[in-house]
Amino acid sequence: MPLLANHIAVVTGAGAGIGRAIAAGYAREGARVVVLDINMDAAAETAQQILNAGGKAESFALDVTKRNDCVAMAKQVADRVGAVSILVNNAGIVGRNGMTGADDAVIRDWENIIAVNLNGVFNVTHAFLPALRANKGRIVNIGSIQSFLHLRTPSSPAYTASKHGVLGFTRALAAELGKDGVRVNAIGPGFIETAINEKVRASNPELVKTFLSHTPLGRTGKPEDLVGPAIFLASDLAGYVTGAILMADGGYLTV
Numbered sequence: 001m002p003l004l005a006n007h008i009a010v011v012t013g014a015g016a017g018i019g020r021a022i023a024a025g026y027a028r029e030g031a032r033v034v035v036l037d038i039n040m041d042a043a044a045e046t047a048q049q050i051l052n053a054g055g056k057a058e059s060f061a062l063d064v065t066k067r068n069d070c071v072a073m074a075k076q077v078a079d080r081v082g083a084v085s086i087l088v089n090n091a092g093i094v095g096r097n098g099m100t101g102a103d104d105a106v107i108r109d110w111e112n113i114i115a116v117n118l119n120g121v122f123n124v125t126h127a128f129l130p131a132l133r134a135n136k137g138r139i140v141n142i143g144s145i146q147s148f149l150h151l152r153t154p155s156s157p158a159y160t161a162s163k164h165g166v167l168g169f170t171r172a173l174a175a176e177l178g179k180d181g182v183r184v185n186a187i188g189p190g191f192i193e194t195a196i197n198e199k200v201r202a203s204n205p206e207l208v209k210t211f212l213s214h215t216p217l218g219r220t221g222k223p224e225d226l227v228g229p230a231i232f233l234a235s236d237l238a239g240y241v242t243g244a245i246l247m248a249d250g251g252y253l254t255v
């Protein structure tokens, strides 16, 4: 029996990278996947890939920063797809401007990153919460190494603050929703090769080398490296796991 049979799983930011890989992995484990992304075409492409592989998927455009749209999406998914039991809050963006950069750049980073990475997680979770509580749901939030420390990749303080916030939100929700049988966990990816860090990888190979010298497994991650942890946390295999963050960082945080 596949690990996620009979589940309906919503994945945000699933038009690319880690979200796309998790959506595909969930479909392989029998879930019907609701692919959401700010980019409609990218979401549709992920859903098509899942359908082509014999899985079940639908796609919708959703900008997680738009609270009312999140509420409308939860209703639309309930009406058109069914009762959601898994939510992966994956949509996220980065910024590279430090606090001492140009004012407009620092402020833009702060507002945009907090809007997507933190408010977006709240908006989508709040919108789908009635369904998740009714279905003993599972929430998987995508944190980061930067849920614990600041990386000078370079990275905006807003990104570090947002990912610390995602971990805090994960723990708060786990504490509050345990009585409803809802489990809430996070995954902490390390350096995963996606569009989010494409420019850094191309422009600063030295930085990647430095990062890898601090990574016991000695390689960067691929989106597929997140799939196993995401399936585990959403499945009954993790039935007594809540409030945890599962690092998928090649061991970065251990050294």
Ligand code: NAP
Pocket (backbone or CB within 6 Å): 012, 013, 014, 015, 016, 017, 018, 019, 036, 037, 038, 039, 042, 062, 063, 064, 065, 090, 091, 092, 093, 116, 120, 142, 143, 144, 145, 188, 189, 190, 191, 192, 193, 194, 195, 196, 197
């Ligand atoms: P990615 O390849 O850029 O994918 C992110 C997806 O989210 C894109 O499809 C993006 O669409 C979408 N998105 C952006 N803003 C959105 C919004 N407002 N509403 C809905 N969707 C939105 O990045 P990724 O590396 O897979 O990142 C996924 C998650 O992993 C993020 O939370 C990121 O912080 C986290 N993470 C990544 C790494 C890493 O090394 N890659 C490490 C730690 C944590 P557009 O492309 O159209 O903007």
